[in-house]
Amino acid sequence: MPSIIEAFQSQVGRKILTGITGFLLVFFIIFHLVGNLAIFGEPDAMNSYSHFLHEFGPILWFARIGLLAVFVIHAWIGISIWLKKRKARPVNYNVYSSKGGPSKQGLSSRSMAFTGVVLLIFVIFHVNTFAFGDMGTAELADGTQVHDIKTLVLDTFQNPLYAFGYTFVMILLGAHLGHGIWSAFTSLTLKSKKASATIYTIGIIAAVILAVGFLFIPLYIYFGGGCEAALIQCN
Amino acid sequence: MSEMTINLKIWRQKNADDPGRFEEYRLPEVNEHMSFLEMLDVLNEKLIKEDKDPVEFDYDCREGICGSCNLVINGRAHGPKHKTAVCQLHMRNYSDGDTIVIEPPRAAAFPVIRDLVVDRTAFDRIIEAGGYISVGTGAAPEANLIPVPRDTSEEAFDYATCIGCGACVAACPNSSAALFTGAKIAHLNLLPQGSPEREKRTIAMVEQMENEGFGDCSNYAECEAVCPVGISISAIAQMRKDYMKAVF
Numbered sequence: 001m002p003s004i005i006e007a008f009q010s011q012v013g014r015k016i017l018t019g020i021t022g023f024l025l026v027f028f029i030i031f032h033l034v035g036n037l038a039i040f041g042e043p044d045a046m047n048s049y050s051h052f053l054h055e056f057g058p059i060l061w062f063a064r065i066g067l068l069a070v071f072v073i074h075a076w077i078g079i080s081i082w083l084k085k086r087k088a089r090p091v092n093y094n095v096y097s098s099k100g101g102p103s104k105q106g107l108s109s110r111s112m113a114f115t116g117v118v119l120l121i122f123v124i125f126h127v128n129t130f131a132f133g134d135m136g137t138a139e140l141a142d143g144t145q146v147h148d149i150k151t152l153v154l155d156t157f158q159n160p161l162y163a164f165g166y167t168f169v170m171i172l173l174g175a176h177l178g179h180g181i182w183s184a185f186t187s188l189t190l191k192s193k194k195a196s197a198t199i200y201t202i203g204i205i206a207a208v209i210l211a212v213g214f215l216f217i218p219l220y221i222y223f224g225g226g227c228e229a230a231l232i233q234c235n
Numbered sequence: 236m237s238e239m240t241i242n243l244k245i246w247r248q249k250n251a252d253d254p255g256r257f258e259e260y261r262l263p264e265v266n267e268h269m270s271f272l273e274m275l276d277v278l279n280e281k282l283i284k285e286d287k288d289p290v291e292f293d294y295d296c297r298e299g300i301c302g303s304c305n306l307v308i309n310g311r312a313h314g315p316k317h318k319t320a321v322c323q324l325h326m327r328n329y330s331d332g333d334t335i336v337i338e339p340p341r342a343a344a345f346p347v348i349r350d351l352v353v354d355r356t357a358f359d360r361i362i363e364a365g366g367y368i369s370v371g372t373g374a375a376p377e378a379n380l381i382p383v384p385r386d387t388s389e390e391a392f393d394y395a396t397c398i399g400c401g402a403c404v405a406a407c408p409n410s411s412a413a414l415f416t417g418a419k420i421a422h423l424n425l426l427p428q429g430s431p432e433r434e435k436r437t438i439a440m441v442e443q444m445e446n447e448g449f450g451d452c453s454n455y456a457e458c459e460a461v462c463p464v465g466i467s468i469s470a471i472a473q474m475r476k477d478y479m480k481a482v483f
Contacts, residue, residue, distance in 0.1 A: 002438060007482040011413070011451050012441050012475050081409065081451040088343050088410035088450030094246075094257065095310035095336045099406070101317050102468075103460035110408065112453065183454040189476040191469040 014077050019187030021074035022180055026206075028067060029173075033213045039153060039221075043233045046153070047138050051146040075120050082113040104200070108178035115176040122169045129156060138235075153217075154226040154234075163222035167215040174211025178204050239331035241265045243278065245290055246338045248347050255347065257336075267327040271314065272297060272304060274326055291350040299323040299463060302398030305405060306351055307338045312402035312461040320400065320463040340405030344412070344448045355401050357447040358415060364443035365436035366419045368429050381427045394422035394473075396464040403458035409450030414458035416444045417470035424477050434481035441478055 007013045035053075038045040053060055098105040130152065138148035157163045181203030182196070190196055220229060227234035240263045248255030262278050269277070272294050279289035295303040304321040308314040314324045329335065337351060345353040383391075395418075403414035420437050423429030429436070452471060459468045 001434075002442075002482060004482060007478070010441055010478075011411075011445050011449075012478040013482075015452055015454075016475060016479060081453060085409040085450045088448060089341050090343055091255075091341050093307060093310055093338055093341055094244075095338070097310040098457055099311050099315075099317065099460040101460045102456050104454065104456040105408070109453070109455055179454075186454045186468070186472065187475070189472045189479075191472040191476075193467065193469065 014081070015187045018074060018077050018081075019184040021070045021077075022184040023188075024067075024070045025074060026177065026181060026184070028070075029210060029214075033210060036214070036217055039150065039217060040231045041233075043235045044138075044140050046150040047146050047148060048140055050149045051140065051144065054147070071120075071123065075116060078113060078116045104179065104182070106179070108175045109183075111172075111175060112179060115172040118169060118172050119176060129162075150234075154221055154232070157218040157221035158226055160222065163218040166218040170211050170215035173214065174207045177207035177210060181206055237267050237331075238264045239267065239326070239329070239333075241274065241326070241329060242332070242334040244334060244336045245351070247290070247350055248339075250349060251346050265326055265329075267325070269326045270297065270322055271306075271308070271324040271326065272322050291348075291352045293352050294322060297322040300398060302400035302463075305340055305353075305400040305402050307340060307405055309336050312340065312405040313400075313463050317460065318463060318465045320398075323463075340401050342401075342404050342410040342449065344410065345401060345404060353401075355399070357449070358399050358401065358412070360447060361412065361416055361440055361443045362419060365432070365439040366423065368423060369432060370428070383426060387425055391422045391425040394418040394425070394466060394470050397422070397462075397466055398464060400463060402461045402463060404449060406457045406461040407450065407452075408455055408457065409453055411452040411458070412444050412447070412449035413452035413471045413474070414462065414466060414468065416440050417468075417472075417474035418466050420477060421470045421473035424473070433477055437474065437477040437481050441474070 002010065008017050035049055038049045056063075130149065133152055133156075135152040136148045137145050138151065140146055157166070182200040185199050185203075186196065190199065220231065224230065224232065226232065240261065243260040243262060244257050245260065246255055247258045260278060260282075262274070262281070265274055265277070272292070275290060275292055282289050292306060293303045295301040297304075299320040299322055302320070305312060306314075306321050308321070308324075313319060313321050315328060316324060339345075339347050339351045339353050342353075344357040345355055348354050397415060397418040399415060401415070404410050404412050407413075420440055423436060424433040454468070456468050459466065
């Protein structure tokens with residue numbers, strides 16, 4: 001009988017772990033998107049929200065390390081599956097095409113490794129820009145001095161390279177989730193054909209909503225001119 | 236009865252060490268009612284008459300039930316039709332002047348023996364690891380002695396229809412054998428006769444699948460699309476479920 005560690009290193013265990021970590025990452029990005037939408041709230045909303053998270057102190061660091069671990073496990077397994085695939089088929093087909101029907105092969109599923117690696121690199125830049133970026137301080141209505149993340153976001157997305165770069169990566173995020181959400185359910189032993197078809201459709205809709213939600217912000221800031229934009233209130 | 240000329244591009248490989256190459260053949264007078272394998276028989280007769288080596292390919296029953304034939308035709312395992320083995324594929328699905336590319340199933344775990352014939356004993360070793368039930372010998376027990384709910388027996392039977400052709404491996408972009416192994420595990424684990432050994436069986440067969448060098452499953456579901464008996468990827472879900480139950 002394999003130990004739990006050995007079990008999660010088996011083909012079946014790895015896939016289940018990919019599903020669990022995938023779900024956790026989807027929950028995180030939903031949470032992240034909701035937080036991002038604070039930019040359209042009251043002038044202080046985004047900085048208050050950021051301050052609220054920082055108030056958690058050690059718990060926030062605990063959550064960050066946990067999230068990093070989830071992300072690393074997910075990426076590590078994904079990359080190892082991709083590497084193993086070349087070993088499992090050393091000679092490729094001269095001609096290869098999908099048979100269609102129940103097959104889920106498509107741009108989204110076949111590009112999981114590519115979109116995943118781009119997202120991995122993106123996250124490093126993203127964290128460096130916004131979590132560890134050089135930001136000033138702002139004063140909340142009650143006089144509390146907080147990190148001015150809002151100004152950093154508004155300034156960053158005035159740069160076309162950031163605005164369009166983020167947009168491109170968010171399209172790739174949508175593509176990753178288009179297969180990923182359904183795949184996570186399937187990895188976690190979803191059996192019913194009917195439920196599978198419904199979840200596949202819901203997964204694609206959710207992927208589009210999340211991608212559009214994320215890419216709307218940089219594009220809106222860029223084209224709206226930051227504080228000049230109708231939906232953004234600045235002090 | 237219409238006849239056509241078919242251009243064939245077939246993988247030729249003398250043995251496992253030979254790097255292999257494609258050879259092209261022009262085959263006139265192909266009858267639309269011929270099965271795909273009969274078309275290859277005609278090609279081989281022609282090659283033999285020309286004193287050339289015939290194309291080696293696997294077949295046995297030619298009735299779609301033995302799972303011996305498994306060619307990758309124009310990039311699709313068992314050809315263009317769903318739920319159809321190569322032997323049940325007919326030339327009426329092709330048109331005059333078509334070019335057909337035929338390759339063996341490609342996987343490290345299925346080394347080429349010669350031309351289109353591959354060694355699929357990796358599947359046999361997965362079965363040997365646990366794809367059976369241990370019963371005492373003696374008189375056959377009364378068939379209806381152990382009640383099995385209809386839905387369960389139907390589901391188990393669906394998985395039991397796996398003919399072990401290896402099309403799932405051939406079509407999977409990762410060369411995964413998850414559908415084959417899942418079907419074999421699920422059909423035994425679901426039934427009361429197979430249930431006592433379900434944990435041991437699931438762990439042993441999953442381990443053997445990995446040891447044979449098959450790739451990981453990425454839920455492409457291409458295996459279900461090419462399966463000549465249409466086994467659902469729910470077999471893989473059942474395998475994952477049973478594996479986790481066995482470990483925890």
